[in-house]
Amino acid sequence: MNMRRMKSVALLIAIFMITGLLFGCADNAGNDGEDNGNITTKQYDVVVLGAGAAGLAAAIEAAEGGASVALLEKLPVTGGSTILSGGIVYGTGSKLHEAAGVEDSVDDLVSYWTERADGKNDPAYLQFVAERSGETIDWLVDMGVEFGAPAPTGISPVARAVTSPEHGGGIIRPMEEYAKSKNVEILLQTEATELLKDENGAVSGVKAVDKDGNELIVESKAVVIATGGFDRSVELVKEYAPQADGHLSFAGQGNEGDGLLMAKEMGANVLSNGGVIGFRAVEGEVAYTTDVCMLMWMPYLYVNKDGNRFVNESIDYPIFYEELIKQPEQVGYLIFDGNTYMEALDKAVEKGSAFKAATLEELAVAAGIDAEQFQATVDNYNEMIANGEDTQFGKNVTGHPAIAKGDFYAVKVIPAILGTMTGIETNLDAEVLDAAGEPIKGLYAAGEVANGNFYNKVYPASGTSIQMCLTFGRVAGSNAASLAE
Template sequence: MTTGTCSTTIAPVDKVPKDLTDNDVVVVGSGAGGLVAALTAAVRGLRVTLVEKAPYFGGTTALSGAGLWAPANLHVLAAGQPDSLDLAREYLKHTVGDRTPTSMQDAFLEAAAEVIAWLEEQGVRFSYMTGYPDYHPGLPGGLLTGRAITPKAMRGPDFAAGGHPVHPPLPMGAGGPPIPEVGPEGPVWGGQSLIAMLLTACEDAGVTLLADTAFTDLVVEDGRVAGIRAGELTIPARAGVVLAAGGFEHNAEMREKAGQGVVARSDWSLGVVENTGDAIRAGIALGAATDLLEDCWWAPGFVKPDGTPSFILWERVAPGGIVVDRDGHRWINEGTDYNTFGHVMLAAHAEGRPVIPSWFVMDQHFLDTAGFAGLRPGADPTPWVEAGALVRADTVEELAEQLGAPDLVATVERWNAAAAAGVDDELGRGAPDSHERQLLAVFQRYPGIAGPHEHPNPSLAPISSGPFYAGQLVLSDLGTKGGLVCDEVGRVLREDRTPVPGLFACGNTMASMMGHSYPGPGACITPAMAFGHLAVTAIADELAGAPR
């Protein structure tokens, strides 16, 4: 996919088009949260510079599908969804619970739909993700057909014409269903289109965007954060600094110190490699409180032959594949949402069950119709078998022997009986109105994805067409979830809950207001956008009337 070249307002620091000593706001990081913060500042008439560590803009947002969980937004309501803030508030009560302050949950709910409407006014376009479910639709306030939206897709030539150095997307197979590759005509969608639209809006509003400019420290004057350092460069900020630099998933030392244990694996993470916790460490050095450092936005993963992880999402709802522990027992409803899957996997591991890694078991029919982790449907898996990424056998008995999983044969027999009956009595997969059954129906609308099969339950299909395969399932992540504790407008707080003057945070630099939960698609990106907007709105309101 073409990413274009730098435009005149995106330049190396030695060729910047304005005086960097004249800023009201400095934003660190260019994911959705950082770009929304910068755009908010510029639209409010503030002078703003954004710095990005990578040579590209977009951070992990650019790699994502960019589903956005924004309850009662204009697109969801226009689609006739029975949504409201009160309904969403009830849902958060039963998902997030009291793990984070109700005031933070309310601040998000009241800002999320508002920021979506505001972004539409700035030329950033969205549409309803038809039918995409909340991740816990059976809980009070949950919606089976969802309340999420997605950025509108762009034509490839329009994306290239923008000239934005957007972080390249994940390769096919690193996450999501195996839709056909698209050529230069597009469409460009998800995080790629969201970041491109936000960059265009920022440029039009006068934001100075500096790529390849790594934040190294905060500048403090008279007890107030007054700017940043980026190597030898000092960039002052008259009114405030917003830290939106992601988490610390690629800092092994921080992950170990946070107590992530066996899954403190940067090589299993799907976050961008620049996310090494620089902004979080800078906040801690000023006495900022932290929370949720042990947690991540978990995602079951598979390590491909090239050593890179693949997010196993589509494969777990596609009929005909199961997840077993190393003894060969199923231990989870495979279609469980990915974050909950991670928490259940960690809990089982803590109890001594051999689940990290687990095995994803499938047959030839599954590979031919669904593909797996970058293998397109019908592709020859032999190179992956020869590389040791997949194990292949002519019979289930032989596969069990190769895996050293003595109970696999009986497990597959029970699974096949469940598929024939249309009911998974063991773990409830594919129950009516379940998250995984609804998500399967959504994915089956995508181009290149196999439609419904002939078996009684759309979520269940037998494992019966040899040869048979297994791939190791590890616990990847989409990024760390813990960070700096903030208040309802993104002000960074000390341990005594007083604010660090002049310092704000959003995104994965901020301890998530979602607690340990993941209510629906985009439950990490949308809060980043909401609190980025809230933070700069607070800065602008405080600055209003002050002498310039």
């Protein structure tokens, strides 16, 4: 991971959010509308809400289908959670996979996703995305997105994940430029507040508010909701994902569940198994790309407040999260010593995110860990390293040094989330369904706001969410354009 580049992306977004700089806004929409005092009315064939991966994909496909398209984004920049991500897309059968000689199949990918959801996701959705996953990656490449060679993510050894060297921005920026080249009108700092419907109950546009508080009516023949998850909504997390209540979110700032709520007001059904994209963070850090927060990835000994080891420290991050939240006070301590010292440790101590001591006993007292059990755990861990086998959790300990040399450090690690796994129910045409399973005419949804069919409780592999966002975003945009003809 290129930490410097990720820091730059995070800083750029922060600057835009603070200063309110715009790369486009409602005033530059280009589709002349009627101005009635502080209310402006505009007309488009298709309106897309949310300019992350799903929204951009929908806007592009709708525009290529011949529709006039407005893309509304309430933040000052496009990208949603994707631009904050590592830029990974999971799939099979793309030209990149073929060139790398990856031995895989759609059926194997579906089997993996099914296994990771304990069979509690919708097989039709898995099959649908898996069959199109390679084509979606090729579509991005044709648009100018660059990827490295496929590599494994999750717990499967199959090399399915392709990663942009520019991370999330390497996906979003080419998509944004391509959307603009197709005359998609991107209205930044423009927040949709309500879906509109006609006398027959079909969706006919949205109400929105621009950065100056002026009301905007956007009339359309179809609306695509692609507003992301609800990580930033305390109320919705408590309602749909209570296990994550109070957990730090590294998702996009706009993930407040507004699209979900607007769809519910239209009668949309919601699917939820209570899952989240579980992650972790060093306490006190607000971005996982800082040098202090990056300490959490080191595969050394983790203990809980009772001094007990509780997980294979090298396990995939969503599984680690599931174990972390079971621990006392939902806290883990990552242990370093003189053999594994890193400069960021001293910064963590200065910030109060880590503890430092000359002995293990003093470290336990400082961190609030049971000292006697902690010493026993370290002794057992060192013995397993000496024997070359982790008989407790099966971690590969080859090359790991014993915890024996002062000074000693304990970094405090807490749960965090990258996204939610609850969504508006849709069919394979990305149409939003009501409680009776009937499509709400003119309303489509894609991405994290509509992922309830895809997961159970534990996220299967990095890049899965972006793949799903892109694939169903494309379907939503194409079908919305067809409806608008």
